[in-house]
Amino acid sequence: MNTTTFPNSPLLSVRDLSICFDTRHGPLRAVDGITFDLAPGEILGMVGESGAGKSLTGTAITGLLERPGRIDRGEILFEGKRIDTLSAEEMRRLRGRRIGAIFQDPLTSLNPLMTVGQQLVQTIRTHLSLGKEAARKRAIECLAEVGIPAPEARIDQYPHQFSGGMRQRVVIALALCAEPSLVIADEPTTALDVSIQAQILDLLKKMCRERGAAVILVTHDMGVIAETADRVAVMYSGRVVEIGPVEKVVRDPRHPYTKGLMQSIPRVGSNALRLTQIDGAMPRLTDLPSGCAFHPRCPRAFAECKRTKPAALPVEGGHVACHLYQEEPV
Amino acid sequence: MSSATDTQPLVSLTGLSKTFDLSPPLLNRLIERKGRRTLRAVDALNIDIPRGKTFSLVGESGCGKSTVAKLVVGLHGATSGSITFDGTDLTRLAAADRGAFRKRIQMIFQDPYASLNPRWRVRDIIAEPLRSFGITSSKQEERAEVGRLLEMVGLSARDGEKFPHEFSGGQRQRISIARAISSKPEFLVCDEPTSALDVSVQSQVLNLMRDLQDELGLTYLFISHDLAVVDFMSDYVGVMYLGRLVEAGPAEQIFAAPEHPYTRLLMDTVPDISLGRRDRAPAIGEVPNPITPPPGCSFNPRCPLATQRCREQSPALAARSSGTVVACHAVTGEPAAGSRPGAGGAAGTGTGTVAQRQPERGVA
Amino acid sequence: MALEASPQSRLTAFLKSDLFYRFRTSYVTVAASAVTVFILLAALLAPWIAPHDPFDVSTLSLWDSELPPVWAEGGDPRFLLGTDNQGRDVLSAILYGSRISLAVGFVSVALAMVIGIVVGLVSGYFGGAVDAFFMRIADVMLSFPTILVALLVSGIVRGALPREMHDSAALIVLVFAITVTTWVQYARTVRSSTMVERSREYVYAAQLVGRKPFAILFSHILPNVMGPVLVIATINLAMAILIEATLSFLGVGMPPTNPSLGTLIRVGNEYLFSGVWWVVIFPSLTLVALVLAVNLLGDWLRDALNPKLR
Structure with a gap:
């Protein structure tokens, strides 16, 4: 796959990354050769159905991939240096300081036995050389920045004393307090109520813009991506089938899967009698079809699709991996 | 009616x-x-x-x-x-x-992973209302009805032999719907x-x-x-x-x-x-x-x-x-x-x- | 695909299952189950494979008393593991003793399991006063040590029954004492699993088609709470065998006329310091091997059924 060129060198570069799970039936490839770049300060959305490999990709970048999963091919370059080969200890230092992580369920990211302040101070002092008092001051500032009212009082409370939305704000504060240059946000709003989702997304966007942090936003919700991301990578069965600027992918999707996905989203006020649907379901890892994994569900599949995996071809501002576009001029 | x-x-x-x-x-x-x-x-x-x-x-x-x-x-x-x-x-x-x-009056549930008993075959899951309400009188009739219901929701009659874990979330929800409509509710x-x-x-x-x-x-x-x-x-x-x-x-x-x-x-x-992104x-x-x-x-x-x-x-x-x-x-x-x-x-x-x-x- | 699952396809399905795979690839577990099966078979077939009948007094001869194992000096090839002070063959005594130990173990585990499952299901499903009632009984039961219960029951039985019936009642007393003190574990485990399962949507679905509570409990919930019960049952089997041995060792268990492994150890223990070590060592080794093997099986089963450790 050709690399998209950026004015300045990419912050993160994922090259031909493959993740497989060792099982007694042999290795199962959950992520299959994905390549993308992330510019500093950019928000990249990764969208796909459950099991498409989007969360695994995020996990691999944060170095939190656990056995029996492993990276079996490719490399991850962060600020020009390979990080997929780092030791657990080196990765731990990088995480938090340079790479922040936000997960779906705010309760699992926070230690229920420590006050919010203790957790913030601990993170700040691990990564920044600050004294106890200075770190606490910084923690209060962080809480204020994420919009928690009366941070001086709330800093000494435990996670369970916060509501769901406030808890996710704390998680964002925790992920951003060491000023990382990359944030991996895995379904950060899925567990929240609809009226709070927008607040959290806006906050995430604002915080990252102000700090110049790049974000990989992993979600199944195209609406979240459309409103938040600069570029979007659409994943299906472990591969990136289409990547490009959000406006482009949303308005004019190329890949038949992206097209089907966009059309199947119900919209308010459409007055449709039926929704467009993609028949079938994403294949299981244990019985992946030959060639393009989408071909059994694809309305435009032809003979070649059953035979070979389509390579990613550059199209306007992005790439699409589909045999339909093989002949198109680059 | x-x-x-x-x-x-x-x-x-x-x-x-x-x-x-x-x-x-x-x-x-x-x-x-x-x-x-x-x-x-x-x-x-x-x-x-x-x-x-x-x-x-x-x-x-x-x-x-x-x-x-x-x-x-x-x-x-x-x-x-x-x-x-x-x-x-x-x-x-x-x-x-x-x-x-x-x-x-029947119900379709939210979680397709919790709404089907993992230890039951799909045909038994769908047949439970039929048996409980005494809708079918024989095993053959029950089997035919389960097959018909499965096909009605877009699955095949043979799927009845399988267990819920062999299906994807969407297919499970179809099974759940087949169960809900099996007693012909209004x-x-x-x-x-x-x-x-x-x-x-x-x-x-x-x-x-x-x-x-x-x-x-x-x-x-x-x-x-x-x-x-x-x-x-x-x-x-x-x-x-x-x-x-x-x-x-x-x-x-x-x-x-x-x-x-x-x-x-x-x-x-x-x-x-x-619209893509908009400020609101x-x-x-x-x-x-x-x-x-x-x-x-x-x-x-x-x-x-x-x-x-x-x-x-x-x-x-x-x-x-x-x-x-x-x-x-x-x-x-x-x-x-x-x-x-x-x-x-x-x-x-x-x-x-x-x-x-x-x-x-x-x-x- | 065949419409009815034949026994054969079930067997092949099991052989292909993850459970069997995890079994096959754990050498410790395979060894443990081999030991367990070996002792089980030997005990089961004791009347046919034992070289002597240790209960047939007419075959005993004091001339054969306290003979060492066959490989030691003065050993007699008729008595592979030697004899005790009455000329009883130690190997045969162990085979018959294992029978009793295992019978006490299996019967008490089965009884405790049935009681515990029923109480746990009912408690967990209905909650409220029913739950409070059973759980208070369970608390009381837990506060009695098994040995104390066995001593109490044994004392009462001995007081109530004529002397000649004491020995025959021993087995029942043991089973009763072990059951009474162990059913609580099953009940608590089943209760907490049931409380989780009863608010799952498949249970609601069954309620909506008018299934009665007990039908739901046994056809829907029971199959989903059996995993942890089997783990406890396996580990409790080892524990029951140990409790039986302890009680018999203390003299409130099986009588020397119908000895279990525990009784054999108690009787043999008295001769240990006179150099007749084989009478106590071989039953002890059998007991240790059996309990260890069954415990290892239980551990494996617990890990195999725990999705978090996969």
Whole structure:
């Protein structure tokens, strides 16, 4: 796959990354050769159905991939240096300081036995050389920045004393307090109520813009991506089938899967009698079809699709991996 | 199908309330000197669902919409109010007489992974209602019926031999639907049936549900937090906030011109895919703890239009000329319905679909 | 695909299953189950494979008393593991003793399991006063040590029954004492699993089609709570065998005329310091091997059924 060129060198570069799970039936490839770049300060959305490999990709970048999963091919370059080969200890230092992580369920990211302040101070002092008092001051500032009212009082409370939305704000504060240059946000709003989702997304966007942090936003919700991301990578069965600027992918999707996905989203006020649907379901890892994994569900599949995996071809501002576009001029 | 006239709604909820007692045990209350703690999950709900239509309840978690679903199917007992199904008040029915109605009211659940017993084969799961209601008389007949139901929901008869874990989420939800329609019910309560599914699969399941509605003449009570899904499915919509209906009416009307500030807030939060990013003022605040709802209108802490009156007086549902009902002082502007005798200004009442009902009923 | 699952296809399905795979690839577990099966078979077939009948007094001869194992000096090839002070063949005594130990173990585990499952299901499903009632009984039961219960029961039985019936009642007393003190574990485990399962949607679905509570409990919930029960049952089998041995060792268990492994150890223990070590060592080794093997099986089963450790 050709690399998209950026004015300045990419912050993160994922090259031909493959993740497989060792099982007694042999290795199962959950992520299959994905390549993308992330510019500093950019928000990249990764969208796909459950099991498409989007969360695994995020996990691999944060170095939190656990056995029996492993990276079996490719490399991850962060600020020009390979990080997929780092030791657990080196990765731990990088995480938090340079790479922040936000997960779906705010309760699992926070230690229920420590006050919010203790957790913030601990993170700040691990990564920044600050004294106890200075770190606490910084923690209060962080809480204020994420919009928690009366941070001086709330800093000494435990996670369970916060509501769901406030808890996710704390998680964002925790992920951003060491000023990382990359944030991996895995379904950060899925567990929240609809009226709070927008607040959290806006906050995430604002915080990252102000700090110049790049974000990989992993979600199944195209609406979240459309409103938040600069570029979007659409994943299906472990591969990136289409990547490009959000406006482009949303308005004019190329890949038949992206097209089907966009059309199947119900919209308010459409007055449709039926929704467009993609028949079938994403294949299981244990019985992946030959060639393009989408071909059994694809309305435009032809003979070649059953035979070979389509390579990613550059199209306007992005790439699409589909045999339909093989002949198109680059 | 029934003696009732077509104009009579199939399902009517009148003043339906459910209070959960969250108090600690008596001994702890005495020692810790704490009072009883109760949660009004559903507060005097009035809804009519016409035959063959879909009524959707929308709201955020904790608004009581799932409790309504459980009340209607009889998984919870109502604290007060009535559930009238085809002319019979189910809340007054003896347990023995309820059996006849179970067959006619079924439910589709939210979580396709929890709603099918993992130890049962699919054919047994779908056959359970057939056996329990004595619908099929022989094994062959049962097998044929299970096969027919599986094919009806887009699976094959052979899938009956498999166990639930061999299916994807969308296929499991189809199995759940096959089970729900196996007793040939007239009324299906659907509690967030697609919220656990991926979008491309969600559209399959929603299309299937609409096809079945046309084919079998089903009436749906559809519970969801997703306005786009609700818009696609519904004839009537009721918006709930902290156990109360704040706005209800024909779906087109609600979606075209939402009046209650909370409904408008919900509409604003629907991510807009076609426009890409747009700048909007995100909703403020969060749903308060339902155990200690704010005084007055429970939405007042988040409401941009809140006045002193909203903090003191709970608004009652009032009919609008557009055919909807709205419970909001700022919208109706009329004198508060606190004149309702004995209501203590607490219970907001009104009707869901006002086409068939006098909204003032229960107020005068 | 065949419409009815034949026994054969079930067997092949099991052989292909993850459970069997995890079994096959754990050598410790395979060894443990081999030991267990070996002792089980030997005990079961004791009347046919034992070289002597240790209960047939007419075959005993004091001339054969206290003979060492066959490989030691003075050993007699008729008595592989030697004889005790009455000329009883130790190997045969162990085979018959294992029978008793295992019988006490299996019967008490089965009884405790049935009682515990029923109480746990009912408690967990209905909750409220029913639950409070059973759980208070369970608390009381837990506060009695098994040995104390056995001593009490044994004392009462001995007082109530004529002397000649004491020995025959010993087995029942043991089973009763072990059952009474171990059913609580099953009940508590089943209760907490049931409380989780009863609010799962498949249970609601069954309620909505009018299935009766007990039908739901046994056809829907029971199959889903059996995993942890089997783990406890396996580990409790080892524990029951140990409790039986302890009680018999203390003299409130099986009588020397119908000895279990525990009785053999107690009797043999008295001769240990006179150099007749084989009478106590071989029953002890059998007991240790059996309990260890069964415990290892239980551990494996617990890990294999725990999705978090996969």
